Amino acid sequence: MKTIIPDTSAVIIGAVSKIIEKENFDYPEIIVPEAVVCELEHQANADRREGINGLNELQKLQQLQEEGEISVSFKGKRPTNYDIKYAKSGEIDALIRDLARSEFGTLLTNDKVQAETAKAQGIPVYYYEQKYIEKTLTISKFFDDETMSVHLKENVCPMAKKGTPGHIKFIKLSDEVFNHSMLQELIDEIIDKSRSDSKTYLESVKEGSFVVQSREYRISIARPPFSEAIEITAVRPVADINLDEYHLSSKLMDRINNNAEGILISGSPGAGKSTFVQAIAKYYSGKLNKIVKTMESPRDLQLPDEITQYAPLEGSMENTADVLLLVRPDYTIYDELRKNHDFNIFADMRLAGVGMIGVVHATRPIDAIQRISSRVELGVIPSIVDTSIYIEDGEVKSVYETKMTVKVPSGMKEADLARPVIEVRDFETGELKNEIYTYGEQTIVMDLDLVNSPSNSEDKSSVDIIAEKEILRRIKRFLPKKAKVDVEVISPERANIYIPDDLVPKIIGKNGKRIAEIEEKIGISLGVEVIEDSYDKTPFEIDIIHTKKQLILDLGRENGKSNFDILIGGEYLFTATTSKKGEIRIRKGIDLSDYIIEAIEMGLEITAVRK
Incomplete structure (x- = not known):
């Protein structure tokens, strides 16, 4: 290989300098495509580590040239906006292959597809395969059997949450303060693992933010400009519990086995929702032999291999839902329901006949049902959610069921006020807890404990x-x-x-x-x-518009056809009636307009008060 043309992947991993060090070349010529330089520069400007690594590799090649080991030159066409836009379709790779063909050189790449494409076009290729070495993430050393999450931040000692849901302590792990370079090394390690480990995924990449799911660890990375300093948060489930260990009542177990098709599992962060969801998923898949799938972003539930975990397809959960409707699972777990489109997808799949289990952040048992009631038609709520399970401190605290009826809502007496009402009852006792109904254009979620409270006998209900x-x-x-x-x-x-x-x-x-x-x-x-009077007589500041011939005092259209006193610095000036548009027009050149102009120049406040 007298002439080597490396692509971006080869430069980033340092393949050129490694081959030169390994092979006994006689003053080889290294031609770096301008497209590679452009791509590395773009990555470095976005503060991506691979771009910086690639530029460091090019600097290393320049040093080898100064030592007389190699010849380095830069050739080829810089990519256009079109090439950059369609880079994922292979436009920039095509520019690099064109240069290798025209220079009669050998293409050096770490990209398997690039190598196979070049072979198909008859271009000599050196495929540099980087072997993956299994490494344990450094951040995992901060975890023990009781650690739920680890929190690392620039210029701060490492902290961790330890314990179980409901019994969590926030403790300091060591007195060592992490600086910028130490955290950057951890980030580089995590990102590198996402490229080589089949069980590590980059779930989200945005400017200043990464979310990585590495086996049991969900790692969130924040960096400037998104945050003022680098921060790494790693979360891991601390419990793997079977459904039997929750000691659910026989009535609820019968509901789960036979009737529950639309389940909402709610609770505050850290209450144990994910642990319960994992238990119920394994129960459906294992003991009941149901086909179970999940919709997650990120995919952080720890589930057996029989359960397939789906991420947003092409960035959209709607696309994922379309695939799942073709797969026809018995149950689908949607983790987590937060935005409008999440609830709409959940409702659409449930109404299509798929058993759905949704996870919702909530601080009260009714909150989960209330959040979905504002997003779907009232009449379909019982068809979408038939069972709501509230988790607190790792235990099932409340179970609600929903039913549709027509009646006069509690607190109203007139029979002609009867309307469709969603009753939310305690599943175990049958006690009516909440009513959901429409009142005018509003959807009301009425707490029956408040309506029936003794304090309401004296005050307004x-x-x-x-x-x-x-x-x-x-x-x-x-x-x-x-x-x-x-x-x-x-x-x-x-x-x-x-x-x-x-x-x-x-x-x-x-x-x-x-x-x-x-x-x-x-x-x-x-x-x-x-x-007697409905108008606010508090003086309010008015807008003054200058035209060539007039001063227009604008009091607002809502004050049209009304009488007002005009004040300068709180002193009465004159009284006038506004037009339909709420304006008072004064011709320039008369004393009245001169007073107002002089007051504006002196910075005095000009106000109006209704007579």
């Missing part, structure tokens, strides 16, 4: 408070923004609206049509009571 807010929201659509209006629910059948005399027609409407429409939508009879 939760139903009354919600009703007042909904009525106020509806009537404010027809009133000026600064209008003072109040609503009071005086009985389950009637509420009063308190409003000034001049605004009563806006609420009543022609022949009483408007208030009748509001009553029909709210489901409560409305009375109108007149109050």
